[in-house]
Amino acid sequence: MYRLxxxxxxxxxxxxxxxxxxxxxxxxxxLFGPSGSGKTSILYMIAGLFxxxxxxxxxxxxxxxxxxxxxxxxxxxxxxxxVFQDHLLFPHLSVxxxxxxxxRRRPNHPQSIQPARVIEVLELGELLGRYPRNxxxxxxxRVALGRSLLSGPELLLLDxxxxxxxxxxxxxxxxxxxxxxAEWHVPTLYVSHNASEVRRMAEHVVVLxxxxxxxxxxxxxxxxxxxxxxxxxxx
Amino acid sequence: MWWLTADEWLALQLSFKVGLCAVLASLPFATAVGYLLxxxxxxxxxxxxxxxxxxxxxxxxxxxxxxxxxxxPRGPVGGALENWFGVRIVFSWIGAAIAAAxxxxxxxxxxxxLAFQAVDxxxxxxxxxxxxxxxxxxxxxxxxxxxxGVLAGCVLAFARSLxxxxxxxxxxxxxxxxTQTIPLAIFSYSNRxxxxxxxxxxxxxxxxxxxxxLVASEWLxxxxxxxxxx
Numbered sequence: 001m002y003r004l005x006x007x008x009x010x011x012x013x014x015x016x017x018x019x020x021x022x023x024x025x026x027x028x029x030x031l032f033g034p035s036g037s038g039k040t041s042i043l044y045m046i047a048g049l050f051x052x053x054x055x056x057x058x059x060x061x062x063x064x065x066x067x068x069x070x071x072x073x074x075x076x077x078x079x080x081x082x083v084f085q086d087h088l089l090f091p092h093l094s095v096x097x098x099x100x101x102x103x104r105r106r107p108n109h110p111q112s113i114q115p116a117r118v119i120e121v122l123e124l125g126e127l128l129g130r131y132p133r134n135x136x137x138x139x140x141x142r143v144a145l146g147r148s149l150l151s152g153p154e155l156l157l158l159d160x161x162x163x164x165x166x167x168x169x170x171x172x173x174x175x176x177x178x179x180x181x182a183e184w185h186v187p188t189l190y191v192s193h194n195a196s197e198v199r200r201m202a203e204h205v206v207v208l209x210x211x212x213x214x215x216x217x218x219x220x221x222x223x224x225x226x227x228x229x230x231x232x233x234x235x
Numbered sequence: 236m237w238w239l240t241a242d243e244w245l246a247l248q249l250s251f252k253v254g255l256c257a258v259l260a261s262l263p264f265a266t267a268v269g270y271l272l273x274x275x276x277x278x279x280x281x282x283x284x285x286x287x288x289x290x291x292x293x294x295x296x297x298x299x300x301x302x303x304x305x306x307x308p309r310g311p312v313g314g315a316l317e318n319w320f321g322v323r324i325v326f327s328w329i330g331a332a333i334a335a336a337x338x339x340x341x342x343x344x345x346x347x348x349l350a351f352q353a354v355d356x357x358x359x360x361x362x363x364x365x366x367x368x369x370x371x372x373x374x375x376x377x378x379x380x381x382x383x384g385v386l387a388g389c390v391l392a393f394a395r396s397l398x399x400x401x402x403x404x405x406x407x408x409x410x411x412x413x414t415q416t417i418p419l420a421i422f423s424y425s426n427r428x429x430x431x432x433x434x435x436x437x438x439x440x441x442x443x444x445x446x447x448x449l450v451a452s453e454w455l456x457x458x459x460x461x462x463x464x465x
Contacts, residue, residue, distance in 0.1 A: 049360045075363040076371075082364040088357055092379050092462060101375075102365030151365045 002187050004029075004155065008045050008055035008065075018042065018052070018211035024189075026204035028181055031191045032223070033208035039191045040085075042208070043157045046189070047082050048075035059155055079106070081148030081186070085160045087140040089132040095143050096128040102151025109152035113184055121179050122146045138169040142176055149180065156180075156188040162197060174200060195223050243437060245412045246420040253328060253403075253416055254396035257335035258389050261343055265392075266385065269347030270373070274356065291341040299405025302334055306406065324406070331407035331414045335396035343392035346452070350384020351377065353463050383459035387452040394448030398441065417441055 005023035018038040031039045044050035046057055057065040064073045089098050119125050122142045141161055162170040192198050198205055205222040207215040215222050290298050306313035306324040316322045324330045354377050362372035400418040407414035421437045424430040
C-alpha cells in the first residue's frame, strides 16, 4: 500500500500563499478546486519542479522533501510521471522517441509497464513515426500519458489533462485514462476543476481553496450532485 | 583562382581561417552565456549583459588596443603564453582570430540567447520529470531545439569576423599572408595607385559573402521558429 503525504507552505508575491496538507492512500486522488487555488503549484512541488519555502513530501517510506532536514530530491530522482495540461511533447522527437525518452533514462522499470502494451492500450501504433505538430490535441495528450507511464513512475501526476481539449474529445481521453488506471494501478493524483471528471475518475477528493485544503473525502461526500463548486464536509 | 592574384587569394583563405577559428573558439562560451542570459533571473544580470555587449559599441580600435595590452609579449596574458607555451599572439593570425572572436562575440550571444528564449523552459521540466538531469535535459531537449538559432548566431559571427578591421590591425598588424585579411587587403590596395580593379574584386567578394551570410542566418532563424513550435 502506498501512502502519499505532504505539507507544503509557500508565500508568493502579491499576498497569495499555499499552506496545504494532505495524505492519501487512494488509487486515484483528485485535487479539486477553482482556478488559482494552488492545485498545479502543489503538483509541481510534488514533482520537485518547484521548491516550497518549507514543508515535507513523502511517498511510502521515501522522503522526497523535508526542508527541516535539508532533504530535497531532484525531480529526476522522484519517479513521478507528470502529464502537463498542454502535453509538453518534445517537438523535435517523433512520437516513438517521445514515448521512449523517460524509459531510456530511468533504470529498473516495473516489468508490468511494457512499451508494446502501452502502445496497444492507448492506441498509439499508428502515430509512432509522426511528430507532435502533426497530432491532434487528443492524440498529443495520449502520447504524453504514454510517455509518462513508460518512464516507470511510482506516482502519476495529471495536471488538468483534458482542459485544453474540446468537449467531444474529453470523454474519449477520459476513457483512456480509466483504462490506464485499471491496467497498471499506478497511484494517481488528478488535478481538475471539473466536478463530473472528478466524480468519474477519483476515489478520494481533496478540495483546495485559496491555497488551503478545505474539505476531503469520497466524491459523493465532497461533491454535491449536479453542482461543480466544492461542498461537502469540512476536513 | 585565376581571377585573383596570389596575395588576394591568400587574404581570402586567411579570412576564412580566422573567421572559422574565431567562431569555433567563441561557440562554447557564447552558448553558456546565451543560455545563462536566457534563463537566469537576477539583479546582477545587467552587468553580464553590459560586459558582453561592450565590444559591440566600443570603437574596434579601443577593443584592439586593450587586446594588444593584454596579449603583448610583456602583457599579463601574452607574457604567460609566450613563457609557458612559446606562443606569440600579437602580429600573428591567432591574434587576428582573437580580435575577430571578441568583436563578434556579442552578435553570437544575442542570436543564441534569442534561440534559447524561444524554447519553452517547461520542456526542460518535462524532461527532468522523465528522469533527465539538468545537463541531460539541456543536451537532449534545449540544445537540439535551439540548434538552428545557434547556427544562425555562428553564421552572423563568421560574417562579422570576415569584416573585422580596427581591432585586427591593432593586435595583428597587416602582414601579407600572415594577418592580412580581406578588409586589410582592401585598405592596403586602396592606398596604392593603379589597384582599383583589385579593390573592386575584393569589395565584390565581401558583399557576396556578407549577403550570403545574412540569407543563411535568416533561413536558419526561420527554421528555428518552425522547430520550436508544436
